[in-house]
Structure formats: structure tokens, C-alpha cells
Amino acid sequence: MAVQxxxxxxxxxxxxxxxPRLLLVHxxxxxxxxxxxxxxxxxxxxxxxxxxxxxRAVKSCTQLAVQADGSSITTIEGLQxxxxxxxxxxxxxxxxxxxxxxxxxxxxxxxxxxxxxxxRPSEAEIRAALKGNVCRCTGYHNIVKAVRQAAExxxxx
Amino acid sequence: xxxxxxxxxxxxxxxxxxxxxxxxxxxxxxGMLHAVIVRSPHAHARIVSIDAAAARAAEGVVxxxxxxxxxxxxxxxxxxxxxxxxxxxxxxxxxLAVDRVRYVGDGVAVVVAESxxxxxxxxxxxxxxxxxxxxxxxxxxxxxxxxxRIHDEAPxxxxxxxxxxxxxxxxxxxxxxxxxxxxxLRNNRLIPHAVEPRACLADYDPTSGELTLRMxxxxxxxxxxxxxxxxxxxxxxxxxxxAPEVGGGFGSKIHHYPDEAITAWCAINLKxxxxxxxTRSEANLTDAHGRDHAxxxxxxxxxxxxxLGLRVETYAAMGAYLSTFAASVPTYLYxxxxxxxxxxxxxxxxxxxxxxxxxxxxxxxxxGRPEATFVVERLMDAAAEVCGLDPAAIRRRNFVPPEKFPxxxxxxxxxxxxxxxxxxxxALELAGYDALREAQKAARDDPKKPLIGIGLSSxxxxxxxxxxxxxxxxxAQAGLWESAKIRVQPSGSVTVYTGSSAHGQGHHTTFxxxxxxxxxxxxxxxxxxxxxxxxxxxxxxxxxxxxxxxxGSAIATATxxxxxxxxxxxxxxxxxxxxDVVFDPAADGGPAFHVRGVPDKRQGWGDVVLQAYLAHNxxxxxEPGLEETSFYNPSNFVYPFGTHVAVVEIDRETGEVRLARxxxxxxxxxxxxxxxxAGQVHGGIAQGVGQALWEQAVYxxxxxxxxxxxxxxxxxxxxxxxxxxxxxxxxxxxxxxLGVKGIGEAGTIxxxxxxxxxxxxxLKPYGVNHLDMPITPEKVWRAIHLKGAL
Ligand code: FES
Ligand code: FES
Numbered sequence: 035m036a037v038q039x040x041x042x043x044x045x046x047x048x049x050x051x052x053x054p055r056l057l058l059v060h061x062x063x064x065x066x067x068x069x070x071x072x073x074x075x076x077x078x079x080x081x082x083x084x085x086x087x088x089x090r091a092v093k094s095c096t097q098l099a100v101q102a103d104g105s106s107i108t109t110i111e112g113l114q115x116x117x118x119x120x121x122x123x124x125x126x127x128x129x130x131x132x133x134x135x136x137x138x139x140x141x142x143x144x145x146x147x148x149x150x151x152x153x154r155p156s157e158a159e160i161r162a163a164l165k166g167n168v169c170r171c172t173g174y175h176n177i178v179k180a181v182r183q184a185a186e187x188x189x190x191x
Numbered sequence: 192x193x194x195x196x197x198x199x200x201x202x203x204x205x206x207x208x209x210x211x212x213x214x215x216x217x218x219x220x221x222g223m224l225h226a227v228i229v230r231s232p233h234a235h236a237r238i239v240s241i242d243a244a245a246a247r248a249a250e251g252v253v254x255x256x257x258x259x260x261x262x263x264x265x266x267x268x269x270x271x272x273x274x275x276x277x278x279x280x281x282x283x284x285x286x287l288a289v290d291r292v293r294y295v296g297d298g299v300a301v302v303v304a305e306s307x308x309x310x311x312x313x314x315x316x317x318x319x320x321x322x323x324x325x326x327x328x329x330x331x332x333x334x335x336x337x338x339x340r341i342h343d344e345a346p347x348x349x350x351x352x353x354x355x356x357x358x359x360x361x362x363x364x365x366x367x368x369x370x371x372x373x374x375x376l377r378n379n380r381l382i383p384h385a386v387e388p389r390a391c392l393a394d395y396d397p398t399s400g401e402l403t404l405r406m407x408x409x410x411x412x413x414x415x416x417x418x419x420x421x422x423x424x425x426x427x428x429x430x431x432x433x434a435p436e437v438g439g440g441f442g443s444k445i446h447h448y449p450d451e452a453i454t455a456w457c458a459i460n461l462k463x464x465x466x467x468x469x470t471r472s473e474a475n476l477t478d479a480h481g482r483d484h485a486x487x488x489x490x491x492x493x494x495x496x497x498x499l500g501l502r503v504e505t506y507a508a509m510g511a512y513l514s515t516f517a518a519s520v521p522t523y524l525y526x527x528x529x530x531x532x533x534x535x536x537x538x539x540x541x542x543x544x545x546x547x548x549x550x551x552x553x554x555x556x557x558x559g560r561p562e563a564t565f566v567v568e569r570l571m572d573a574a575a576e577v578c579g580l581d582p583a584a585i586r587r588r589n590f591v592p593p594e595k596f597p598x599x600x601x602x603x604x605x606x607x608x609x610x611x612x613x614x615x616x617x618a619l620e621l622a623g624y625d626a627l628r629e630a631q632k633a634a635r636d637d638p639k640k641p642l643i644g645i646g647l648s649s650x651x652x653x654x655x656x657x658x659x660x661x662x663x664x665x666x667a668q669a670g671l672w673e674s675a676k677i678r679v680q681p682s683g684s685v686t687v688y689t690g691s692s693a694h695g696q697g698h699h700t701t702f703x704x705x706x707x708x709x710x711x712x713x714x715x716x717x718x719x720x721x722x723x724x725x726x727x728x729x730x731x732x733x734x735x736x737x738x739x740x741x742x743g744s745a746i747a748t749a750t751x752x753x754x755x756x757x758x759x760x761x762x763x764x765x766x767x768x769x770x771d772v773v774f775d776p777a778a779d780g781g782p783a784f785h786v787r788g789v790p791d792k793r794q795g796w797g798d799v800v801l802q803a804y805l806a807h808n809x810x811x812x813x814e815p816g817l818e819e820t821s822f823y824n825p826s827n828f829v830y831p832f833g834t835h836v837a838v839v840e841i842d843r844e845t846g847e848v849r850l851a852r853x854x855x856x857x858x859x860x861x862x863x864x865x866x867x868x869a870g871q872v873h874g875g876i877a878q879g880v881g882q883a884l885w886e887q888a889v890y891x892x893x894x895x896x897x898x899x900x901x902x903x904x905x906x907x908x909x910x911x912x913x914x915x916x917x918x919x920x921x922x923x924x925x926x927x928x929l930g931v932k933g934i935g936e937a938g939t940i941x942x943x944x945x946x947x948x949x950x951x952x953x954l955k956p957y958g959v960n961h962l963d964m965p966i967t968p969e970k971v972w973r974a975i976h977l978k979g980a981l
Contacts, residue, residue: 053308060307069217070210072438074386075471079901082386110210123208127200130870134695135207136214136387136438161909168901170386170439171695173877173938174909176870 039103043068044112052099058092059083061099062109070110070139074168081167084140085109091147093166110139113146121184122146131180133171141167145181149188155181193777194708195929198866201700202714203693212436215390215407220464223392224253226454227310228467229300229317230476231292234326234548234894235339238290238299238319246302246316251309254461255317257300258287261456270449270512271421273413274519275666276351282342282546284512286422286449286456292321293341293511294548295894296476298449303457303465326548326894330508331485333545341511341546350509350544351518355526355602361491361539364500368491372573377963378562380483380508380888381881382475382898383555384906385694387438389478390468391451393458401429402459406451408434409444410732411692411724414451417515422452434722437694441878442554443478444694445734446515450477475899480888481555483508484521484562490570491537496578496585500537503529503566509544510551517553518544523603523665524559524653530600531567532611532649532832533589538601548894554734556878557652557939564650568944572646572951573960582948583619586649586834587612604653606830607925610858614920615649618834618856621918627838635956641840641849644953648835648945654933655740655829655924672824673737674729675745677706677753679817681804683797685710685717690730691742692722696871696935698738701863702746705929709750710796711776728820736831736933739863740924745823747928752819758784760802761794763810829924829932833857835876837945841953846972848884848950854916855941859934860923868934872917875938881907882939883946887965905965 036051043066052061062068062085071094074082078096085094086108113120122142125131132138141164148155148163155163160181161174169177206212243255262268262285269284287298300317304310325339332338333348341348365371391406402425408414411432419427437444454467469477484507491500507521526540575585590611591598598606627645634640659670676688687702703717720726733742754774761784762769776782778793785793802808806815838852855872862868885905889898898904923930943964950966951959959974 055308063217064219064307068210069213072214072387073216074388074438075901077471077900077902080386080471110208114209119208126208127204130201130866132204132207133697133870133874134385134387134437134439135203135212136385136436138207139210142208157914158910161912164909166908168384168386168906168908170384170441170878170906171874172870173873173875173907173915174912175873175914177909178914 037100039100041102042106044109054098054100056099057095058097058099058102059094062094068109068111072136072139074136081140081144082137084143084167086143086146089150091144110142113142121187125180125183125187129176129180129183131172131176137167137169141169141177145184149185153188154185194704194714195863198864199700199704199714201697202703203697203699214387214436214438215392215405216468218392218405218435220392220394223464223466224303224305224461225307225310226301226303226457226465226467227314228298228450228453229302229314229319231288231295231297231299233292233321233323234295235324236292236321237324238288238292239322240320241300242318243300246313249309249313249316251305252302252313253305254303254457255300256457258285258289261286268422268424270447271417272513272517273417273515273668275668276353276518276522279351279518280345281513282344286453294550295896296550297511298453301453301457303461328547328549328890328892328894330483330506330545330547333547334543341548345546348546350513350546353522353542354540356539357537357601358539360537361500361502364537365491365502368499369494370492370577372490372492372570372577374488374569374573374961376486376488376566376569378482378484378486378565379882379964381481381555381886382888382904383441383443383478383481385439385441385443388469388471388474389444389450391454392464392466393455394464395459395462397462401431402455403431403433404451404455405433405435407437407444408432409437409440409692409694409734410730411722412690412730413732414447415724417447418452422447423455431725434692440694441556442481442558442734445732446479446553448477471901472899475904476550476896479514479553480510480550481552482562483552486566488566488570490574492574492578496574496580496588498533498535498589501529501535503540505542507542507544508547508549508552510547510549512551514551514553517551519666520554520559521562525563527602527604528560528563528651528653529567529602531564532591532651534591534595535601540602549890556875557936558735560652560936561879561940561943564648564940565944568648568650569947572948576960582647583615583624586615586647605827607827608922609830609832610920610922611649611832614832614856614858615834617918617920618836618854621856621916622836622838622854638843641842642953644839644841644949646837646945646947646949646952648941648948650941651830651832652936652940653828653830654736654936655825658827659824671731672822673731673741673745674820674822675742675749676728676818676820677749679753679800681801683712683716683800687717687719687746688727689719689721689742689746690727691733691738692730693733696733696738697864697867701739701867702743704863705743705746706750709747709776711782736935739931740829740927740933741823741825743863743929743931744825744927745821748823749819749821752821753817756817756819757799757803759810759813761799764794764799764802764808765792826926829927831857831859831932831934831937833937833941835941835945837942837949839946839949839953841950841971843975846968846975848966848971850880850913850946852913852916855938856918856920857934857937858920858922859937860921860932861930863931869917871934872938873915875936876915876942877907877912879939879942880912880946883943883964883966885965
């Protein structure tokens with residue numbers, strides 16, 4: 035009993051039939067081949083799967099693909115504009131905000147949501163905004179620095 | 192400054208920040224099947240029957256196998272253990288349980304289906320009838336009379352009974368002591384929790400008989416060796432193991448688990464690629480856990496606070512089976528570190544390795560050394576209290592003085608170098624120790640203010656896990672050298688093949704720095720290849736903070752060999768004697784050989800390299816080509832050290848502990864890339880603070896893991912932690928070519944003791960002398976409000 039959905043992902047519109055129970059993250063990874071979005075848990079608590087749905091950070095392991103019908107999604111693969119790194123991508127690189135990189139796509143997209151809502155976050159606000167995203171490698175120190183750098187570059191500062 | 196020592200940005204990042212990094216579960220092959228492992232819900236039970244008929248009949252299911260299917264000839268192929276001790280009891284660890292399960296999560300059957308979802312559905316249809324047996328989960332209780340017997344091979348549940356040091360000398364020290372500090376410590380069981388769960392993708396070619404296994408591995412060659420020797424029985428040259436991007440390991444991806452071998456077995460049997468990916472709860476149940484010690488420790492002192500002796504007794508949980516390096520962790524990686532940074536004249540340690548009906552325990556970031564540091568550094572604070580000394584003063588009084596190096600400890604190590612007081616001084620200065628003590632006093636007297644606590648931890652570690660002869664004598668079933676091959680292409684670009692397989696450490700960057708620095712070329716000219724048994728000659732992998740010290744030294748040594756050969760070619764071209772030709776990587780106009788004292792008589796590096804391949808104008812007795820290999824086997828461990836200072840604030844009403852500041856001064860010798868060094872320190876601190884305040888794998892009495900998900904196993908999150916204040920001293924390692932030590936585990940080793948010392952320091956007015964980790968608000972609240980009624 036497949037269901038028809040129409041979703042824009044990284045600027046391309048896809049019309050697909052999906053099983054009602056298919057998770058959005060599995061649709062992105064297994065059917066669209068967008069494996070930059072990672073899976074780290076099944077309880078919606080690690081944030082590795084975070085994508086932007088209509089501009090807001092969403093844990094794509096917690097949504098069904100059918101729920102995304104009609105929406106516009108940005109995954110890490112779609113964050114670059116005209117081949118240029120997004121300021122957050124650049125900042126994570128500059129500040130050594132990643133080690134194994136597994137949490138990074140989700141972390142960057144969660145931070146993108148934050149900066150869209152609050153262009154000048156304090157350290158405490160950055161830390162609070164990222165509490166849904168687990169990083170086991172960096173101790174968050176350089177992630178916070180990276181978000182600050184991006185905020186500055188994006189004109190918030 | 193050369194290329195070594197500069198914080199160049201990581202070359203691995205562009206792929207990872209754009210979603211182009213390929214982790215194991217990102218990979219697919221045509222015709223690929225998916226495996227799901229059915230696991231025991233009981234901690235200890237007899238398997239009465241397994242009925243897989245309904246699962247086999249389900250849509251999309253290709254096969255279901257149980258433990259008997261995997262041993263058609265009757266001989267159970269099990270997962271091996273890689274470290275033996277005298278009289279170690281090594282029970283068989285079958286790939287899938289046969290007749291009996293011994294912990295929640297023990298594999299019972301495997302379902303292989305056309306899709307992830309079909310396999311998961313069918314797994315629920317496998318009906319296993321169990322007859323539950325009594326279980327034991329506490330290492331201290333597992334050896335009691337009447338405790339359930341987990342393995343027939345170990346009637347008392349004791350895997351090993353191990354001692355180190357001199358008992359009589361230690362007893363004499365205690366008899367002479369005027370002061371004794373004594374603690375009972377529980378080192379909490381931890382779940383490594385790499386954010387990427389374990390996964391593998393097995394592909395078998397029946398024509399060539401070759402198995403390719405892509406897997407989440409810290410050490411592909413070691414996995415290949417162990418699988419060849421024990422679980423798979425395939426010849427090594429017919430097994431290729433590839434570690435793609437690996438999403439963190441922290442030890443959990445060193446070991447040989449049954450799951451990867453089961454998946455490979457399915458692929459061979461079905462002649463189709465098979466993928467297996469753990470769910471998070473599956474990872475938490477089956478990734479080897481860390482720590483889990485119950486310890487009694489005593490320090491004997493004289494009136495002046497000088498240490499006379501140390502006595503330690505530890506019950507270390509092994510879990511239900513002996514994991515790959517399980518036996519080494521609470522013995523040679525623990526007992527040997529109990530001298531800490533101190534000149535201790537007598538030490539005795541007694542460790543019982545104990546089976547329990549829990550997930551197997553093995554190396555987790557730090558592996559034995561955090562446990563040792565916790566014992567020593569908690570005791571130092573307890574001793575300061577007993578002797579009425581400041582915690583900094585008692586440490587200073589007992590440090591091994593710089594003139595005593597090389598310093599042989601009472602527990603089998605020889606510290607090659609060290610200079611402990613400057614690191615302590617620097618940490619105290621950075622923290623503003625005296626001002627903190629003032630602030631603490633003021634806060635104590637003002638009930639409206641949170642309590643302040645200051646905790647020190649002066650740690651040492653032996654890492655760069657190495658000398659093959661030494662570890663072999665201690666029971667390792669492998670050598671712990673490292674290999675590197677340097678291939679200089681005719682154009683002058685370089686490919687480095689290293690056995691140090693990275694999973695977040697930045698080897699592509701730091702290893703390129705080593706070669707670029709030595710050859711005077713741009714790091715962009717150097718490519719680093721790792722993580723593939725077919726591309727890389729051999730390797731022992733990445734753990735025990737060994738990559739820079741051992742893997743990096745192998746690269747440096749192989750690069751030196753390349754230069755030595757190139758020098759012969761240069762001498763020929765310069766028509767000079769070889770011993771008169773010198774290489775100057777930093778020469779004006781680019782790296783070049785020249786005749787000693789005559790810089791103008793030179794041959795550029797590029798021309799020499801090209802000539803190695805043209806061999807037109809070439810020494811008669813030299814083979815063409817420019818490629819050298821080194822198998823570097825160090826003469827000793829390396830001994831990083833440092834002092835960390837934690838500052839906590841405690842809410843008197845709720846008992847909540849807030850880590851207000853964290854200062855770390857580490858000495859890892861020369862630094863190749865300080866940015867990466869600091870990153871390693873940050874991550875390590877976070878994990879250690881997690882152990883001190885939040886993390887614990889809790890089993891109920893029936894053996895259920897009650898903290899199996901992120902809901903109840905509390906890994907540190909961004910809002911739990913402050914930014915860290917880091918600095919360093921530099922005491923180069925005297926015995927490796929780079930003077931580097933290791934930094935990957937330092938933070939995890941030092942920080943649990945620093946934080947607990949800080950909390951206990953804060954609670955001194957309430958008569959608290961110890962709290963077990965994790966120090967939850969409840970424990971603190973009880974300590975404050977129920978005074979000692981814990
Ligand atoms: S995978 Fe979605 S929150 Fe963990
Ligand atoms: S960089 Fe490894 S989990 Fe964040």
C-alpha cells in the first residue's frame with residue numbers, strides 16, 4: 035500500500051511512492067542515496083539524522099517519509115551554494131569542529147536552524163540549542179567556536 | 192616553524208562537512224541482503240528450542256541460521272581472545288549461542304532478508320524458548336559461595352587471579368606507617384557510545400574464494416588476523432578488510448565481535464553481499480563496555496605526608512566472555528600504572544578478573560589507565576586530608592624528581608622521562624589556585640552561594656602501546672610495532688601507506704605533516720592511505736594513543752630510509768662521496784642535496800627522485816625506484832603526563848554539580864599539530880567528565896541493562912560542559928625519532944579523578960570523604976542533607 039509523495043530535496047523535486055512506515059532518514063539515505071545524513075540511534079536522541087524541513091531542524095529518524103509530503107528539505111549535501119561552503123561548513127573546518135565527522139552533518143544543520151532564529155547567540159544559547167545533538171569526539175569546545183565564527187561571518191556576530 | 196608543529200587544517204574535513212564521507216552503512220552492493228541478529232532477552236538461560244519456521248516463511252526472507260547451523264561439523268568456531276595471562280580461563284565464545292545464553296544481547300540467530308525492514312520484521316518471528324537460570328551481575332558478588340556458575344571452565348567465575356609488586360615489602364611499609372588513607376572505590380561501568388554504531392558489509396567472490404569485509408574497525412589487519420586464526424578460518428590472503436570512514440571508536444571498534452564474522456559467514460554461504468548494522472540499543476548491549484571495577488585501596492604515609500607504600504585489591508568484571516584484549520586491561524594496563532607520578536617505594540596490587548552475566552568488558556578510551564589514575568589520585572586527596580596538607584602540596588612532595596629519570600617503578604615499568612612539577616605549577620597558575628581557594632572559603636560561609644570545589648588530578652599514562660617483546664612476554668598474542676611504506680612517485684609526490692587506521696584522529700593531516708617536514712615539500716604533495724588490508728602492507732591499528740608515537744615513528748623512519756637512498760643517487764649525480772653529501776629540506780630554492788660546505792654544488796630533490804626512476808645516470812650497485820618500508824618497534828612505552836584542575840559548583844538545595852571550569856596542562860612531548868592535540872584533549876575530558884557525573888551502565892539483579900538507550904545512559908551534551916582551558920609543557924620522548932608521546936586518552940584518564948576530587952573537596956564541611964561515580968544530584972543531596980546516610 036504505497037503512498038505517493040512529492041518532496042523537494044536540495045532544490046530537486048522528487049515524486050515517489052513510499053511505504054507508509056518508511057522513515058524519512060531511510061528514504062533520504064536508501065532511496066535518494068543522500069548518505070550524508072547519518073543514523074546514530076532509534077530514540078530520537080542523538081541528532082545525527084538532523085535535516086532542515088522547511089528551514090527548521092528536524093530529526094529525520096523521527097518522521098515518516100509520508101509526513102514530508104509537500105515540504106522542502108535541505109540535507110548536508112545541499113548546503114553549499116554555487117560550490118561555496120556554507121559559513122557553518124567553513125567554520126567547522128576552520129575551528130576543528132569535527133573529528134570522526136559522524137555527528138557533523140546533523141550538528142551543522144541544527145546550528146543553521148539556531149542562526150536562522152537567533153543570529154547572535156551567546157555561548158550558553160549555542161550550547162542549549164545543540165543539546166539534542168550528541169558528539170562523542172570533540173567535547174563540543176570547538177563546535178561552539180565554529181558556530182560563533184559562522185554567526186560572525188553571517189553578519190550576526 | 193616547520194610543517195611539524197603547525198596547526199594546519201585537516202584534509203579529511205572537506206568530505207565530512209559536505210556529506211561525502213562514506214561510512215560503512217552508507218555503502219551498498221548490487222544484490223545486497225540485510226542481516227539482523229536475534230538476541231537473548233535473558234542474562235542467563237538455557238536455550239530449549241529455536242523455531243524459525245515462521246521467520247523463514249516471511250516475505251523477503253532468504254535464510255535464518257542459529258548457532259548449530261554455523262558449526263555444521265560440530266566444532267564450534269568461536270571469537271578468540273588476544274591476550275593471555277597465566278592460568279587464564281578462556282571459555283569458548285561461539286559466534287551464535289549454542290544451548291546457553293550468558294548475557295542480554297548474546298546472539299541466538301541471524302535472519303537474512305532482501306531489505307532492512309523485512310529482516311527486522313522476521314527477527315521478531317523467530318521463536319526461542321528459554322529456561323531462565325539465575326544470573327550474577329556484580330563482580331564482587333560473582334565470586335561468593337553459591338553464585339551462579341557462568342562457565343564450566345571457570346567454576347568460581349574467576350577468569351584470572353593476578354598480582355604485581357612486592358607484597359611483603361608493602362606489608363612492611365604499612366607496618367611502619369603513621370598515617371594511612373583508605374578508600375573503597377567503584378569504577379562505574381561505561382558504554383563507549385561511538386555515535387556511529389558498528390556495521391559491516393561482507394562480499395564473497397566464490398570464483399576467487401575472496402572475502403571483502405568493509406567494517407567499522409580501528410585495526411583492519413588485526414581483525415583479519417583474528418578472523419583468519421579463529422572465527423573464519425579463511426586464509427589471510429583471501430580476506431580483505433576495509434575500514435571506510437569510521438564514526439568514532441574509543442576502543443569499541445578494536446575488538447573481534449561475533450557479529451562481523453556471522454555476517455561474513457552468511458555472505459559466504461549465500462554467495463551474496465550481506466550488510467549488518469547495529470541499532471543503537473544493540474550497540475549499547477553488545478559493544479564491549481569499559482571499567483567496572485570494585486576496588487579497595489590504601490596508601491601508607493609518614494608524618495610528613497611522604498608515601499611509604501600502596502596496596503590495591505580489585506575485582507574487575509570481564510562480563511560474560513573474554514573479549515579480545517579484556518585480560519590485559521585490568522592487569523598490565525592498570526596495575527603497572529599505580530605508581531602514578533609518585534616515587535612509591537612499595538606497591539602491591541591484586542586483581543581478580545571475574546565473569547558476570549553482562550556485556551563483555553574490554554578496552555575503552557584509556558583502558559586501565561583511567562582506573563589506575565582514579566585510584567592513585569583519589570588516594571592522594573584522601574592522604575592530603577589525613578595528613579592535613581593541601582592537595583597540591585602532597586603531590587609536589589611525592590613527585591618522582593626530574594633527576595631520578597629513567598625511573599623504575601615498583602610495578603614493572605621504567606618511566607623514560609618526566610618533569611611533573613612544571614605541569615602542576617602551570618595548571619595551578621592557569622586556574623588561579625590561590626584565588627579559587629579564597630572564593631571557596633567565601634562561598635562556604637555564605638549559604639546563599641553554591642559550594643565551590645577544586646579538584647586536582649596529576650596523571651601519568653603508559654601509551655604508544657608497543658614494545659613487541661615486552662607485550663609478548665606479558666601475554667599479548669600480537670606484536671605491537673607499526674608499519675609504514677613511503678612511495679615517492681617520479682613526479683615527487685608521495686604516498687604514505689600506514690597501518691595506523693584512523694577514525695577521527697586526523698592521520699591524513701598529521702602523517703602528511705611528518706613526511707612533508709622531513710622532505711621539505713608541501714603537505715599537499717603527500718597522500719596518506721590507511722584502513723585497507725589490500726593497500727597497506729600490514730598494521731596494528733589505532734588505540735592506546737599509539738598512532739603518533741608508533742605509527743608516526745614508522746613513517747619518520749621509512750622517510751629517513753627514502754632520503755638515505757636518494758642520497759646515494761645524489762652523490763652519484765654530484766660525483767661526490769656519499770658521506771660528503773647532505774640533504775637540506777629547507778634549502779633556498781627547494782629541498783636539495785649538496786656537497787657538505789659547498790651549498791652551490793647541489794642537486795634538487797625533484798631531479799634526484801626522477802633519476803631514481805629513469806636510472807639513466809645511476810649508481811651501478813643500486814636498484815631503481817624510491818619506495819621504502821619500516822616496521823618500527825619502539826624500545827619502551829611513552830609516558831605522557833600532566834595536571835588537570837576541575838572547578839565545580841554545587842547547588843546546596845538540589846545537589847546538582849555544575850562543572851564551572853576545567854583546566855588541563857598536558858605534556859605529550861613534541862606536538863605535530865597543536866590544533867589536533869587540543870581537540871583530542873577536549874574530547875577526552877568530556878568523556879571523563881561524563882564518567883564522573885552522568886554515565887553508568889546499570890544492570891538490575893536479573894541482568895537487564897536498564898540504561899540501554901540515550902534516554903537513561905547520559906552522555907555529555909553541549910549544555911552540560913564549559914569551554915575548556917588547555918595548555919602544555921614539552922618533555923620530548925627520548926626514544927622515538929619524533930620525540931612525540933600520545934594524547935588521545937589523556938583527557939579521559941585525568942578527568943574522572945579531577946572532578947570527583949572537586950566534588951569531595953566541596954563537600955568537606957559535610958564530612959564527605961568519597962562519593963562513587965557517577966555523582967548524581969541525589970548522591971550529593973543525600974550527602975548534604977542526610978549527612979553520611981548514603
Ligand atoms: S538517528 Fe535520529 S536522533 Fe539519533
Ligand atoms: S565528530 Fe565524532 S561524534 Fe562528533
